Amino acid sequence: MKGRMRELGMTRGDVIVWIGGLLVALAWAAPFVWMVSTSFKFPADVMTQDIEWFPRRWTLDNYRKVFEYPVIRWGFNSLVQATVSTGLCVFFGAMAGYALARLRVPGGRIIFLVFLASLMIPSEVTVVPMLLAFIKIGWASTYQALILPTIANVFSVYIFRQFFLSFPREIEEAARLDGASAFKTFLLVALPLARAPMIAASVIIFTLNWNNFLWPLLVVFDDEMKTLPVGIAAFAPITGSHTQLEAFSVSMAAVTVLSVPSLLLFFFLQKYFIQGISQGGVKQ
Amino acid sequence: MTTSTGTIAGATAGLAEAERERIHWVGYLFIAAFGIPFLIFNVLPVIFGFYVAFTEWSIFGAPEYVGSRNFEEIWSDPWAWQAFTNVLWYALCIVPSVTVLATLFALYVNRGYPASGLARTLFFSPNVVSATVIGLVWVWMLDTQFGLINHYLGFVGIGPIPWLTSIDWSLFGVAIASVWWDLGLAFVLILAALQDIPKDLIEAARVDGAGPFSRLRFIILPQLRPVLSMVVTLQLIATLRIFSQIFVMTGGGPAGSSASPIYYIYTTAITRNLYGYASALAIILFVLILLITVVQRVIFREVTH
Numbered sequence: 355m356k357g358r359m360r361e362l363g364m365t366r367g368d369v370i371v372w373i374g375g376l377l378v379a380l381a382w383a384a385p386f387v388w389m390v391s392t393s394f395k396f397p398a399d400v401m402t403q404d405i406e407w408f409p410r411r412w413t414l415d416n417y418r419k420v421f422e423y424p425v426i427r428w429g430f431n432s433l434v435q436a437t438v439s440t441g442l443c444v445f446f447g448a449m450a451g452y453a454l455a456r457l458r459v460p461g462g463r464i465i466f467l468v469f470l471a472s473l474m475i476p477s478e479v480t481v482v483p484m485l486l487a488f489i490k491i492g493w494a495s496t497y498q499a500l501i502l503p504t505i506a507n508v509f510s511v512y513i514f515r516q517f518f519l520s521f522p523r524e525i526e527e528a529a530r531l532d533g534a535s536a537f538k539t540f541l542l543v544a545l546p547l548a549r550a551p552m553i554a555a556s557v558i559i560f561t562l563n564w565n566n567f568l569w570p571l572l573v574v575f576d577d578e579m580k581t582l583p584v585g586i587a588a589f590a591p592i593t594g595s596h597t598q599l600e601a602f603s604v605s606m607a608a609v610t611v612l613s614v615p616s617l618l619l620f621f622f623l624q625k626y627f628i629q630g631i632s633q634g635g636v637k638q
Numbered sequence: 639m640t641t642s643t644g645t646i647a648g649a650t651a652g653l654a655e656a657e658r659e660r661i662h663w664v665g666y667l668f669i670a671a672f673g674i675p676f677l678i679f680n681v682l683p684v685i686f687g688f689y690v691a692f693t694e695w696s697i698f699g700a701p702e703y704v705g706s707r708n709f710e711e712i713w714s715d716p717w718a719w720q721a722f723t724n725v726l727w728y729a730l731c732i733v734p735s736v737t738v739l740a741t742l743f744a745l746y747v748n749r750g751y752p753a754s755g756l757a758r759t760l761f762f763s764p765n766v767v768s769a770t771v772i773g774l775v776w777v778w779m780l781d782t783q784f785g786l787i788n789h790y791l792g793f794v795g796i797g798p799i800p801w802l803t804s805i806d807w808s809l810f811g812v813a814i815a816s817v818w819w820d821l822g823l824a825f826v827l828i829l830a831a832l833q834d835i836p837k838d839l840i841e842a843a844r845v846d847g848a849g850p851f852s853r854l855r856f857i858i859l860p861q862l863r864p865v866l867s868m869v870v871t872l873q874l875i876a877t878l879r880i881f882s883q884i885f886v887m888t889g890g891g892p893a894g895s896s897a898s899p900i901y902y903i904y905t906t907a908i909t910r911n912l913y914g915y916a917s918a919l920a921i922i923l924f925v926l927i928l929l930i931t932v933v934q935r936v937i938f939r940e941v942t943h
Contacts, residue, residue, distance in 0.1 A: 364751075372751040378743075379757035385818070386763070388786060389775050401784055446672040453668035458661050465669060472680050476879045476927060478900050479920040480683035483690050486913050487683070489697055506676035536664045565768035567882040568900070572908065583768040590886050591777060602778050609774045613767040620766040624759060627766070631823060632830030 386613070393417070393607035397600040416607035419600070420589075425611065427578055428585035435500040435570070435581060436563035442501075444555050447510025448548065452540050454511070455518035456526070466515065469508045478568060485572050495576040504563055510555045513633060517551040518544070554630030557623045561616055586612050691917040701914070708918035718919065720894050721902040722926070724809060728898065729877045731813040732820065736873050737866065739817070740824035745854075748832040758829070765822025773886025776815035777802060808888050808896040815883050820876060824869045831865035832858070867938040871931055878927050899923045 364372065387407065392400055393416055395409045454462050484503055493499045529543045530536075545552070570581040577585075589596070589605040596604050620627055691708060693701040712718045743761045747754045764772065779786050780801035788798045801811035835858065843857050881900035884890055890897030890905070899919060907916035 368751070371746070371749070375746040375751070376753060376757060378746075379760040382818075383760040383763055385775050385779055385786075388779065389771075392778065403784070403789070405786065405789055446675070449668040450672035453662070453665040457665035457668065459665035459669065460661060462665070462669075465673070469676065472676070474928065474931065475680070475684055476875065476924065478879050478881065478903070479924045480680070480687060482903060482907050482913060482916045482920055483687035484679070484683040485907065486690065486695065486697070487686065502675065503679040506672060506680050508676075511672060536662060536668075540668070561766055565766075567769045567885075568904075571885070572904070583770040587770045587773070587886050590774060592887075592889050602781070602784075605774045606778060609771045613771040616766045616768070617763065620763065621759070624762075628758075628762070628826050628830075631826050 386617075389606050389613075390610055392603055393610045395603055397603045400603045401599055416600075416603045417611070419596070419604045420608045420611060423585065423588075424578060424580075425582070425585065425608075428580050428582045431497075431500070431579060432564060432582040434497060435504075435566075436560050438497075439501045439504045439563050440556055440560040442505045443507050443510050443559050444552060446505065447507070447555065448514045448545060448552065449540065451511045451514025451516075452518055452544055455515045456523065456544070457536065466511075469511055473508055481568060481572060484569075488573055495574045495579045497579075499573045500570055500579075500581065503569060504566065507559055507562070510559060513551045513555050513630060514548060516633065517548055521547065550626070550629070553623065554626045554633070557619060557626050558630045561619065561627075564616060582612055687917045687920060690914055691921050693914045695913040696911045697913070704914065708915050709922075711915065712918060712922065717894060717897075717902060718899075721897045721899045722922075724896065725878055725880065725898045727809055728813055728816070728880055729874055731810065732816050732877045732880075733870060733873045735813075735817045736821050736824050737869055740821050740828050740869065741862070741866070743821070743825050744828040744832055745858075747829055761825050762822040764818050765820070767819075769819070769882030770886055772815050772819045773883045776811070776818070776883075777887050780811050780814070802888050802896075803892065805892055805895040808892060812880075812884055812887055812896050815887065816877070816880060819883065820873060824873060827865055827869055827872075828862065831862055835861045863938075867935075870938075871934055874930060874934060875927055878923065878930070 391407055391409055394412050394414070395406070396411055396413050396415070399406065399409065399411060453459055454466050459465075488494055488499050525547070526539050526543050529539045534542070565583060566581070567583050567587075571584045571587075574580050574584065586608045589601075589608040591598075591601040591605065690701070692703060692705060694704050694708075695701040743757075747758045747761070780788075782788060782798050782800045782803060785801070787801070791799065799807060801807050801814075839861075840853060840857055843853050848856065879900060880898045881904065884896055884898055884901050885904070888896045890901045900923070903916045903919045903923070906912050906919060
């Protein structure tokens with residue numbers, strides 16, 4: 355062991371920092387382990403001073419109690435909202451980003467600056483007047499209310515504009531000279547080349563939509579139209595209808611259901627998450 | 639043969655040149671696909687919000703213009719004062735904690751020890767789950783009687799702390815969960831900046847006999863200044879907008895001790911049906927965010943020069 359450490363060029367101090375840092379990293383993610391572990395325990399094994407990281411006895415009862423609620427329906431609503439909204443946002447963002455980087459559009463710079471300046475306006479500030487408007491036109495608790503306000507995410511424009519600014523334009527120019535229209539060139543030539551920003555924008559915006567909380571909380575009054583995070587929030591011990599004994603085990607099962615899709619998506623597409631975020635530095 | 643290819647190539651380049659010079663009116667259509675929803679859902683509500691803030695408006699009735707009355711009432715509203723004071727406390731707790739911890743974690747991962755990829759994944763992972771997950775997990779972690787945190791604090795002789803159920807502690811309980819949630823973003827940004835520091839700069843300092851701490855102090859931290867400024871700004875804005883974790887963890891309580899401006903806006907609009915008043919609160923928050931961002935930018939610029 356000591357020999358190998360030396361091979362890697364590590365001093366004793368290095369080894370201490372290395373192991374210490376890894377322990378901190380493991381402790382940092384430990385609440386997730388505790389969440390999953392609690393979700394499989396009997397309530398009596400949860401409400402105790404004995405800490406069992408690995409349950410002695412297992413049960414699926416907590417999950418059964420979670421699925422007594424319309425969790426599937428909430429998940430479907432979330433999926434529809436996040437997929438449609440992300441699809442539109444990425445496609446429109448790619449078009450705008452492409453035009454701003456590639457086409458000669460007088461005033462394009464100013465338009466882009468306006469897009470960026472809007473990031474200074476926190477979405478929470480626009481939420482009350484928007485809610486009022488949606489209620490007045492009778493669109494509360496609908497899919498269009500969940501989807502429409504989330505499609506204009508400037509991050510999407512930004513990431514595509516940056517990509518096309520630094521990407522050679524010869525291939526597209528050849529297509530244009532062959533007489534293809536601007537839209538055809540964009541759709542059939544430019545967009546397929548923009549795989550990296552497309553995946554980065556998609557995973558980040560999808561996650562933002564999937565986790566979105568305030569707007570769906572406000573605009574949905576009908577239990578059936580809730581999104582998953584809002585529906586599951588009702589398992590909170592302060593508002594939930596479960597007895598004190600089982601409140602934690604059931605709520606941990608509920609949030610395990612909720613977090614698994616995001617965590618899996620992140621683990622498999624990590625590279626794109628991290629690239630996209632460090633490129634954009636923008637999160638709405 | 640060579641000349642004719644040259645001529646064709648020249649002609650193609652000329653065509654491409656002309657193509658580049660031409661104004662593409664169709665570009666506006668490309669931008670409009672994004673720009674129209676942007677105008678309707680990002681810009682219009684701000685303007686509409688300014689109008690609503692000067693009215694008294696409930697879901698049922700028609701708007702009634704009341705001038706600056708909403709703003710005057712906010713000035714003498716103890717709940718509003720408490721929410722805005724709380725959010726400054728949140729900022730004071732969360733922003734430095736996130737910045738310092740994220741810098742330490744990024745410095746660690748940047749050393750490139752074995753398994754640092756795993757460490758990076760673990761440090762970032764809380765950032766990808768929703769506020770509901772963060773809130774519920776930390777309600778359980780911070781439970782006074784059976785929570786893990788109090789359990790381990792007990793080993794070092796710290797008595798059970800009523801993290802979320804007492805007026806004195808609830809804000810800190812929510813702040814802990816927020817640091818855990820928010821850190822990932824700052825961490826990734828700082829890590830990316832660290833990887834951009836030229837290796838020979840650090841190597842040169844090492845050759846000149848600079849130890850690890852003076853390398854950190856005189857080479858690395860100055861190079862990180864722009865990204866740290868960005869991280870502080872982003873985190874400050876995020877913290878001023880704090881809402882979801884409060885909603886899930888404490889419901890703003892006990893006695894409003896953990897409520898934030900957005901939480902107060904939420905209850906004003908939804909529970910009390912006072913949309914004008916809620917919009918006025920939102921505008922005050924907007925102005926506060928704008929002011930703090932500008933002031934913070936100026937301070938960082940002063941420090942840099």
